[in-house]
Amino acid sequence: MAALELTGVRKTYSSGDAEIVALDHATLEVGEDEILALVGPSGSGKTTLLSISGGLHTPSEGKVAVGGTDISTYSAKELTAFRRDSVGFVFQAVNLVPFLTARENLTIVNEFGSSRSAKDGKARAEKLLDELGLSHRVDSLPGQMSGGERQRVAIGRALMNEPALVLIDEPTSALDTTLGEQVMELIVSEVKSRSTAAIIVTHDQRMTRYADRTVTITDGVLAA
Amino acid sequence: MKLGLLELRRKPLRFAIAGSSLVLLSVLLLFLGGLLDGLFIGSTGLLRSQTGELVVYSSDAEDSLIRSRIDPDVRAQIEAVDGVAATGGLGVALVGGEVPDEPDLVNLSVTAFELPIDGMPVDRELDADQALADRSLEAFGVTVGETVLVGSGQTPIEVVGWVSDTNYLQQGGFFVQPDTWRQVLAESRPDSVLPSGTFQALTVEVADGADSAAVAQAIDDATGGATSTLTRDEAVQALPGIKEQNSTFSAIIYVTLFVAGLVVALFFALLTLERIGLYSVLKAVGASSRQIFGGVVLQALVVALLSFLIGVVLMTLLTLVLPAEIPVEVVPARGVQIAIGLLAMSALGAAVSLRRVIRVDPASAIG
Numbered sequence: 001m002a003a004l005e006l007t008g009v010r011k012t013y014s015s016g017d018a019e020i021v022a023l024d025h026a027t028l029e030v031g032e033d034e035i036l037a038l039v040g041p042s043g044s045g046k047t048t049l050l051s052i053s054g055g056l057h058t059p060s061e062g063k064v065a066v067g068g069t070d071i072s073t074y075s076a077k078e079l080t081a082f083r084r085d086s087v088g089f090v091f092q093a094v095n096l097v098p099f100l101t102a103r104e105n106l107t108i109v110n111e112f113g114s115s116r117s118a119k120d121g122k123a124r125a126e127k128l129l130d131e132l133g134l135s136h137r138v139d140s141l142p143g144q145m146s147g148g149e150r151q152r153v154a155i156g157r158a159l160m161n162e163p164a165l166v167l168i169d170e171p172t173s174a175l176d177t178t179l180g181e182q183v184m185e186l187i188v189s190e191v192k193s194r195s196t197a198a199i200i201v202t203h204d205q206r207m208t209r210y211a212d213r214t215v216t217i218t219d220g221v222l223a224a
Numbered sequence: 225m226k227l228g229l230l231e232l233r234r235k236p237l238r239f240a241i242a243g244s245s246l247v248l249l250s251v252l253l254l255f256l257g258g259l260l261d262g263l264f265i266g267s268t269g270l271l272r273s274q275t276g277e278l279v280v281y282s283s284d285a286e287d288s289l290i291r292s293r294i295d296p297d298v299r300a301q302i303e304a305v306d307g308v309a310a311t312g313g314l315g316v317a318l319v320g321g322e323v324p325d326e327p328d329l330v331n332l333s334v335t336a337f338e339l340p341i342d343g344m345p346v347d348r349e350l351d352a353d354q355a356l357a358d359r360s361l362e363a364f365g366v367t368v369g370e371t372v373l374v375g376s377g378q379t380p381i382e383v384v385g386w387v388s389d390t391n392y393l394q395q396g397g398f399f400v401q402p403d404t405w406r407q408v409l410a411e412s413r414p415d416s417v418l419p420s421g422t423f424q425a426l427t428v429e430v431a432d433g434a435d436s437a438a439v440a441q442a443i444d445d446a447t448g449g450a451t452s453t454l455t456r457d458e459a460v461q462a463l464p465g466i467k468e469q470n471s472t473f474s475a476i477i478y479v480t481l482f483v484a485g486l487v488v489a490l491f492f493a494l495l496t497l498e499r500i501g502l503y504s505v506l507k508a509v510g511a512s513s514r515q516i517f518g519g520v521v522l523q524a525l526v527v528a529l530l531s532f533l534i535g536v537v538l539m540t541l542l543t544l545v546l547p548a549e550i551p552v553e554v555v556p557a558r559g560v561q562i563a564i565g566l567l568a569m570s571a572l573g574a575a576v577s578l579r580r581v582i583r584v585d586p587a588s589a590i591g
Contacts, residue, residue, distance in 0.1 A: 047590055050590060051587045051590060054508075056508060056586050056587035056589075056590070057587050077512070080507070080510060080511075080512050080586075081510070083508060083509065083510045083586070084509070084510020084511075085510070089508055089509060089589070089590070091505065091508075091589055091590055092590065095501070095502075095505040095589060097227070097502065097505075097506075098502075099230060099231050099234040099235050100227075100230060104230070108227060108506075108509075109509050109510060111226060111227075112506075112509070112510040112511045112512070112515060113510065141234075157509065161510070167590075169590045
């Protein structure tokens with residue numbers, strides 16, 4: 001079963017009387033443990049594709065299935081639960097909660113749901129942080145960490161809910177080349193070790209070598 | 225929810241402006257409430273301390289103790305009514321008193337009574353030159369054993385014991401024999417002298433099992449409309465200025481609570497604007513609008529509660545330094561009422577942010 005299946009997905013926005021097509025009949029399949037790099041110029045539709053795949057937006061047309069479940073017609077409430085339980089996000093701007101420690105930034109994902117116990121969540125957060133080489137930063141606030149450490153915490157947060165699909169937006173844009181490569185290696189290692197699928201949006205062609213496959217998007221149209 | 229509490233704990237200064245404003249508003253609310261209760265208590269203690277359930281005035285007095293007159297004939301008619309267990313004469317003279325070694329006159333409510341009053345020392349028989357004084361008079365230099373020169377005639381009356389919460393129209397309760405009261409009245413208010421046996425009002429103890437309202441009606445019927453009989457609570461509310469005082473202070477308190485709600489609304493509206501980026505990330509990783517909004521309301525409630533508690537401490541300190549002339553009484557029930565009002569208005573104020581929280585787009589977390 002594919003981790004992500006987009007079939008004829010179209011996303012349009014209205015701007016006055018005009019209709020802007022952000023994604024034009026996109027069809028894409030990402031395997032269960034596949035890492036896909038999505039590249040394209042600014043405004044090409046990368047973020048829209050990521051948003052629709054992660055249940056942040058619904059498509060105007062077409063079908064979106066994650067882990068075999070069609071989320072195209074989900075309500076806002078169902079999408080919230082879907083994001084909480086089935087996908088992980090790593091944002092370009094990291095976006096950690098500034099007044100929470102590294103561990104709390106992970107366990108908060110657990111606390112939004114009701115199915116996992118706090119004790120299990122804490123243990124899982126500590127295990128993830130340990131794997132990410134942050135065992136010494138468990139109780140540190142984001143302001144006390146370096147950019148690379150914050151990015152690693154963000155990766156941990158994305159993996160906290162054991163997602164079927166991880167969506168990663170420009171993970172290296174704020175890091176120097178060396179640190180960027182370290183982060184990419186870490187992402188690949190963590191994602192592969194869990195047999196989880198991932199889509200990595202990047203401008204940096206050098207980072208595509210970490211992916212199993214690269215897909216280009218231009219003006220909302222996907223090209224293999 | 226937990227997120228909101230953690231932010232409060234780790235970033236308390238972020239809430240300092242709202243908290244400080246609410247502390248000041250809490251002190252103001254407690255002060256206004258204390259003033260309202262102080263004025264009420266200081267005006268109505270005489271009637272509230274009566275053990276009789278009913279108060280009988282002459283009908284032409286329009287429920288005013290000072291204007292009312294009940295003569296022995298009317299009293300006899302009242303005592304003959306079914307359901308009346310006992311009657312007691314009541315009379316008041318508002319006069320000044322000289323306390324030895326005190327430069328200022330003290331305001332006294334010299335009161336004649338026949339039925340015992342609440343908190344009165346048991347079996348206390350007063351001589352003609354003796355009185356039980358309200359304990360609030362201690363603040364004006366009155367002590368047990370002291371002789372106070374009462375009224376224009378400077379009648380010497382010795383204080384032989386205390387009673388509490390018996391003041392009338394902000395004048396200290398000073399309970400004496402009826403003859404002593406008549407003497408003080410004759411010396412200080414020659415135009416108000418009452419013949420022996422005549423009182424300004426009667427208090428009535430209702431027989432066990434009898435209905436107070438029915439007995440009140442029966443009394444007025446028996447006297448052919450010469451009397452106006454009120455329950456004790458009605459008599460309290462009929463005192464001059466009480467209703468106006470209550471409505472005025474209540475209006476000020478409600479307006480202040482409304483202002484507290486506005487302060488919270490404004491503060492949390494700004495805070496929500498500031499946090500839109502954070503909320504979009506939280507929504508993107510699975511937080512619902514309900515969870516985020518719940519955290520905002522919880523923060524408002526905690527800030528309001530902590531501010532109120534600090535306000536209580538400040539108000540307690542303030543009462544220690546307030547002069548005795550300012551009748552502020554901190555009553556726990558009023559504090560609870562203000563706390564509930566403040567919390568409710570804070571929750572409502574925070575609710576203003578609901579629409580904005582709901583409209584936060586989780587997709588904005590990824591640009």
